[in-house]
Every structure is written in structure tokens, then in C-alpha cells.
Amino acid sequence: MDAGSEGSQVLRREEFPRLFSALEDAGYQVVGPTVRDGAIVYDRLHGVDDLPRGWTDRQGPGRYRLERRGDDALFGYNVGPFTWKKFLFPPRERLFTVQREGGSFTVVPEPVEAPLTAFLGVRACELAGLAVTDRVFQGGPVVDPGYAARRSRVLLVAVQCGQAGGNCFCASMRTGPSVSGGADLVLTEILGPGPHRFLVRAGSPRGAEVLSPLNLPPAPEEDERTVGELLDRTTRSMGREMDPTGLRDLLRETLQHPRWEEVARRCLSCTNCTLVCPTCFCSTHEEVPDLSEEKVERWRRWDSCFNLGFTELHGAPVRASGRSRYRQWLTHKLGTWHDQFGTSGCIGCGRCITWCPVGIDLTEEVAALRVPVAPAGPPGRTA
Amino acid sequence: MLADRSTRPPEPAELPSPLAPRPYRVGRVLRETSDTMTLTVRPASSAAIARPVPGQFNMLYAVGVGEAAISVSGVLEGQEIAHTVRRAGKVTEALAELTPGDALGVRGPYGHGWPLDLARGNDLVLVAGGLGLPPLRPVLEAVLSDRGAFGRVEVIYGARTPKDLVYYADLQDWRQRSDLRLQTTVDVAGGDWNGDVGVVTRRLPDARFEPDRTVAMLCGPEIMMRLTAQALVERQVPASRIFLSMERNMKCAIGLCGHCQFGPSFLCRDGPVLPFSRLAPFLSVKEV
Numbered sequence: 043m044d045a046g047s048e049g050s051q052v053l054r055r056e057e058f059p060r061l062f063s064a065l066e067d068a069g070y071q072v073v074g075p076t077v078r079d080g081a082i083v084y085d086r087l088h089g090v091d092d093l094p095r096g097w098t099d100r101q102g103p104g105r106y107r108l109e110r111r112g113d114d115a116l117f118g119y120n121v122g123p124f125t126w127k128k129f130l131f132p133p134r135e136r137l138f139t140v141q142r143e144g145g146s147f148t149v150v151p152e153p154v155e156a157p158l159t160a161f162l163g164v165r166a167c168e169l170a171g172l173a174v175t176d177r178v179f180q181g182g183p184v185v186d187p188g189y190a191a192r193r194s195r196v197l198l199v200a201v202q203c204g205q206a207g208g209n210c211f212c213a214s215m216r217t218g219p220s221v222s223g224g225a226d227l228v229l230t231e232i233l234g235p236g237p238h239r240f241l242v243r244a245g246s247p248r249g250a251e252v253l254s255p256l257n258l259p260p261a262p263e264e265d266e267r268t269v270g271e272l273l274d275r276t277t278r279s280m281g282r283e284m285d286p287t288g289l290r291d292l293l294r295e296t297l298q299h300p301r302w303e304e305v306a307r308r309c310l311s312c313t314n315c316t317l318v319c320p321t322c323f324c325s326t327h328e329e330v331p332d333l334s335e336e337k338v339e340r341w342r343r344w345d346s347c348f349n350l351g352f353t354e355l356h357g358a359p360v361r362a363s364g365r366s367r368y369r370q371w372l373t374h375k376l377g378t379w380h381d382q383f384g385t386s387g388c389i390g391c392g393r394c395i396t397w398c399p400v401g402i403d404l405t406e407e408v409a410a411l412r413v414p415v416a417p418a419g420p421p422g423r424t425a
Numbered sequence: 426m427l428a429d430r431s432t433r434p435p436e437p438a439e440l441p442s443p444l445a446p447r448p449y450r451v452g453r454v455l456r457e458t459s460d461t462m463t464l465t466v467r468p469a470s471s472a473a474i475a476r477p478v479p480g481q482f483n484m485l486y487a488v489g490v491g492e493a494a495i496s497v498s499g500v501l502e503g504q505e506i507a508h509t510v511r512r513a514g515k516v517t518e519a520l521a522e523l524t525p526g527d528a529l530g531v532r533g534p535y536g537h538g539w540p541l542d543l544a545r546g547n548d549l550v551l552v553a554g555g556l557g558l559p560p561l562r563p564v565l566e567a568v569l570s571d572r573g574a575f576g577r578v579e580v581i582y583g584a585r586t587p588k589d590l591v592y593y594a595d596l597q598d599w600r601q602r603s604d605l606r607l608q609t610t611v612d613v614a615g616g617d618w619n620g621d622v623g624v625v626t627r628r629l630p631d632a633r634f635e636p637d638r639t640v641a642m643l644c645g646p647e648i649m650m651r652l653t654a655q656a657l658v659e660r661q662v663p664a665s666r667i668f669l670s671m672e673r674n675m676k677c678a679i680g681l682c683g684h685c686q687f688g689p690s691f692l693c694r695d696g697p698v699l700p701f702s703r704l705a706p707f708l709s710v711k712e713v
Contacts, residue, residue, distance in 0.1 A: 137442050138442045142488065149446065151442060154440055187443070188440055191440060294706070327492070355673060
């Protein structure tokens with residue numbers, strides 16, 4: 043490995059296609075951000091032209107709009123409705139096929155489809171999200187074979203955020219905006235002063251291997267400083283904040299808080315928050331027989347704790363009220379996740395706020411839960 | 426290009442799924458009540474599951490219909506396992522229709538069972554409500570096969586009506602034994618019932634045990650378990666020595682699907698048997 047794998051190097055914007063080709067030459071298919079249906083989604087990319095050049099995303103509670111930036115930034119947005127999770131834990135996945143045979147059956151395993159894939163444009167918070175799903179799917183006593191196979195074949199190309207979105211709070215959750223580890227390559231886009239360029243550094247031998255044929259010049263010290271200033275600015279412009287201290291205990295102690303009733307009056311149980319969340323992992327199984335019933339496929343599909351059938355037991359849901367379902371989601375995400383996986387389930391990306399059709403903001407809900415319930419006082423008294 | 430293949434992981438060939446059921450066959454079918462049967466199952470190939478311990482469960486698979494989590498209610502000679510199934514949904518309906526020789530799938534055994542080792546040398550209180558008896562029967566079988574290792578054994582079993590009592594032959598046998606005491610009670614009975622009427626907690630004052638050297642194992646409806654556990658705590662049995670077998674919707678049984686969460690626990694892998702000390706803060710909250 044040459045010294046280039048240590049410090050940062052400069053990649054000029056017009057040379058960006060070379061990085062793209064280097065990924066493809068190394069055998070990776072590239073998935074990353076692209077504009078579709080009025081949003082920046084993650085999908086297979088066939089070239090630099092597929093990137094969301096000049097677009098940004100304006101976000102608020104229940105609100106997401108693409109807008110023109112007025113410059114040529116390739117990564118001048120924050121996060122969209124898709125997450126990288128869908129490439130590792132697909133929304134629908136066939137697990138195996140059961141073949142009836144001589145009055146019994148055999149199980150036909152699923153052939154592997156795990157092409158070498160580069161995730162291009164992974165945000166710092168999303169790296170934290172992948173670390174969470176790694177723990178969920180391959181850190182426990184039973185490893186999910188599909189997730190593990192696909193995950194082992196992924197190269198992570200991170201791009202640090204040069205701006206924060208209206209619902210971002212990675213700084214609170216200490217997952218961003220700067221990338222501290224977990225990526226094979228780390229990029230920062232510098233729009234100026236000077237030419238439009240990227241600072242690139244390798245975070246792993248695999249990353250260095252991709253970078254090495256490009257023979258990029260080392261980055262001058264002032265570029266490193268520029269990146270530092272950029273990240274400081276991003277940190278200061280977070281649209282949301284949430285104090286993560288003591289959340290595990292707070293949520294354990296507030297199971298009967300009246301706020302759950304209040305939020306349930308707004309929550310539609312639509313499941314959007316769980317579908318856009320980078321760490322939500324719940325799934326259900328479907329049994330799909332063919333017409334002759336000789337062959338039966340077992341599918342796994344994303345499920346949500348907001349679905350009434352999720353807790354069905356002896357014909358009735360355990361969590362029948364919307365109040366209990368929202369409570370389950372939030373107490374799991376921010377509280378019991380710590381018990382189960384030694385980390386929060388929230389990475390501060392704000393997707394659940396953006397894509398909630400009624401704009402429920404978990405940072406606001408947590409703040410409300412922190413207010414102690416007033417003991418019932420004499421009627422008519424106000425503070 | 427060849428050189429940089431070194432750091433790239435090889436593509437695995439195929440994905441054997443931890444969720445794949447193993448082919449089994451039904452041995453015997455014993456009708457317990459109008460809607461409940463006990464099936465014994467044995468491996469249809471050399472791929473048998475590991476020997477379950479009392480309190481564990483298996484995922485039983487009705488081919489083409491789906492899976493259900495069913496507790497192990499007996500570990501028999503060879504690799505035969507008994508499961509008691511009540512018709513409660515699509516899958517259990519299909520399982521209840523099976524006849525001897527029929528194919529079904531089994532995977533397991535899953536979860537943490539009853540703390541038999543902790544119970545050794547202590548008095549044992551078993552309280553079952555309705556279909557809570559099946560997961561406790563293997564405990565009684567283990568205790569009776571090593572009876573000297575345990576202190577007093579008190580069993581309280583409640584059902585809705587006399588017709589809903591399962592394991593008729595076992596109940597007859599246990600009732601006649603002098604080395605354990607069985608109290609059966611029903612919520613509602615006609616004139617042909619000579620036994621007790623009322624909830625299981627009403628039988629508890631009659632049970633003899635030394636609270637500071639007792640282990641209790643409870644299985645039944647959640648409210649029955651909660652009230653029984655509270656009554657035991659009132660009699661000075663430590664909450665850490667009262668064990669409950671919990672039930673929730675289960676899909677994967679290996680801690681990946683999220684369905685069976687109860688507070689911080691995945692009941693499939695942390696449970697289904699957990700101490701009351703750990704469950705109590707959540708049992709007292711509705712719809713956890």
C-alpha cells in the first residue's frame with residue numbers, strides 16, 4: 043500500500059468520473075443517490091450523470107421538497123426517503139423454497155445474489171445506521187445469512203455533509219456530521235474557494251486499493267482546514283436537537299406518561315417512520331404456495347410495529363391502541379434498543395420527522411416526556 | 426486487476442437458512458379437549474433437532490400454511506417430541522387436522538427453559554392456567570424422575586371448565602401420588618365436578634412450601650400469572666425465584682423479526698421463561 047492511503051488526496055470535480063470508473067474497474071456495481079419522483083433516492087447508478095447534480099432537499103416536519111441549489115454540487119443534499127438498508131435487508135426477500143416430495147418435503151436453499159456493490163454517498167449518520175443493523179443482523183447468536191453475505195461484499199464510500207437539513211440532529215446523537223470510521227473511502231465536497239473538488243481519503247485497505255490507480259495528488263493543508271470549517275458549519279446548522287443522555291431510563295420510567303395519549307391523537311399508524319428508518323428491522327414471513335401446492339416459497343417482508351396484526355395473539359392484537367404502538371416504536375428505538383444492542387436505535391437522520399404525514403417530531407416527543415407529570419393538584423389551579 | 430482481488434471477499438455459494446424447517450412426521454394424535462390435541466412428532470430424515478429442555482418451544486410448520494410457536498410438552502423415547510396444540514388460528518387449525526404419518530416441519534428448540542437446576546434442593550410450586558400446563562409437564566416429568574433432588578412439590582392447575590382440563594391420564598396419576606400435591610380448579614362447573622371452583626390464586630393458601638427456599642414456575646394467561654406471582658411475593662417468595670413463561674406473536678424465533686418484544690426482552694431468545702423480577706415493571710402496564 044502506498045502512502046496515499048494515509049492522508050487525504052484531491053479529486054477535482056471533472057475527474058470524478060475516474061473515481062466512478064475505478065469502482066467499476068475493481069468489480070463493484072455502484073448504487074447511490076439519484077433524482078426520481080421528486081426525491082433523491084438510492085438506486086443503481088450508471089455514471090456520474092445519474093447523481094443529483096445541483097439539487098438539494100428542503101426538509102421540515104412532514105415536508106420534503108427538492109430545490110435547485112444554484113451550483114453544481116453533486117452531494118449538496120442530506121438524506122432522502124430511501125436507506126442503504128434496503129440493499130442488505132430487502133423489503134421482500136425469498137428465504138427458501140419448500141418442495142413436496144414423497145409425502146414429505148425438502149427445503150431448497152436460495153441461491154446467493156450478493157454482487158460486489160459500492161454504496162456511493164453514505165452519510166456519517168448512515169454509517170452509524172449500518173453499524174446498528176450489523177449488530178442486529180450479524181451481531182447476535184444467530185446471523186442472518188442473506189444480510190451477512192451481501193454486507194461482506196459492500197464497499198462504503200462516505201460523503202461528509204457540507205450542510206445540515208431541517209430535520210437533522212446527528213450532532214446530538216454523536217453520529218455525524220464527520221465520518222470517524224466504518225467507511226472504505228471518505229469524501230468531502232468543496233465547492234470553493236478554488237475549483238470544485240473533493241478531498242478523498244481511504245478508510246480501509248479495500249478503499250486504498252480502489253484509490254491507488256487514480257494517482258491523486260496529496261491534499262494541501264488548507265484544504266483539510268476548509269473541510270474542518272465546513273463540518274463545523276454543518277454541526278452548527280442542525281435543524282433539530284435531542285439530548286440523548288438518560289433516554290434508556292427516561293423511556294422506561296414514562297410508560298404511563300399522558301404524552302403517549304396526546305401523540306396518539308396525531309399518529310395515523312401509517313408505518314412511514316418505520317419504513318424510512320435506517321435501523322428498523324422488523325419483518326414478517328409469508329407462505330406462498332404455487333397453484334399445485336407442490337412448491338411453497340417462504341418470503342420475508344418488512345413489517346412494522348404500527349401494524350395492528352404485528353402483535354396478534356390468539357386472534358386479537360396485544361397492542362390494540364395507537365398509543366401503545368407509538369410507545370413501542372419510540373421506547374424501542376431510543377430505550378430498549380440499548381438493552382438489546384448496546385446502542386441507541388436512533389442515528390439522528392430525521393427521516394421519521396420528514397416522512398411523517400402529520401409531522402410528528404420525535405425530538406419534540408422526547409422533550410415532552412422529559413417534563414415530569416404534574417401530580418393531580420386541586421382543580422382550577424394553574425402554574 | 427488480479428492483485429486487488431485479494432481484499433475482496435469471495436461470493437458464498439448458497440444460503441442455508443436458519444429458518445428452514447426440518448421434515449418430521451406425526452406419530453400419534455391424542456385428542457385432549459374439543460379444540461386441543463397432543464401430537465407426537467419424529468424426524469422424517471436424519472436431520473433431527475437437538476433435544477429440547479423443559480420450557481423450550483419449537484416452530485411447527487404446516488406445509489403451505491405457515492408456522493406457529495408451540496411449547497414442548499414432552500420429550501419421549503428416541504427423538505419423539507410431544508406438542509399440545511389448540512385451534513386458535515390458520516396454522517394451528519392445520520396442525521390440529523394432521524393425522525399419524527402426515528408430514529410437518531419442525532425447527533428449534535428455541536429459548537430459555539425453566540430453571541430446573543435452581544429448583545433442585547428447593548420446594549417447587551407449579552401453577553398452570555388453561556394451556557399453561559403443557560410447557561410445565563416436562564418439568565414434572567423431570568422432577569419425578571429425580572424426585573429425591575427436590576423438596577415439596579405443589580401443583581395447582583386451573584381451567585375454564587372441567588372439559589378444558591388436558592392430560593387426563595397424567596392428572597389421574599399425579600393425583601394418586603404421595604410425593605406431590607395436585608390441586609385442580611375450574612372457573613365454571615356443573616354438578617358432576619367434585620373439585621374446586623375458582624381462580625388458581627384461591628388454591629395458593631393451601632399450598633405448603635417454605636418461601637425462602639422455593640422456586641415457582643407459572644404458565645397461563647398473563648393476568649393469572651401476574652396475580653399468582655404477586656400472591657407468591659406476598660408470601661415472601663423472592664421475585665427473582667418466580668418464573669413466568671411469556672407468550673407473544675412470533676415469526677422467526679431467532680431474535681431477528683422483532684415481533685415477540687416485551688419491554689427489553691426478545692421472548693424468543695431471552696425467554697420465554699423469565700423471572701418475575703425482570704417482568705414485573707412491564708406486566709403492570711397495559712399493551713406492552
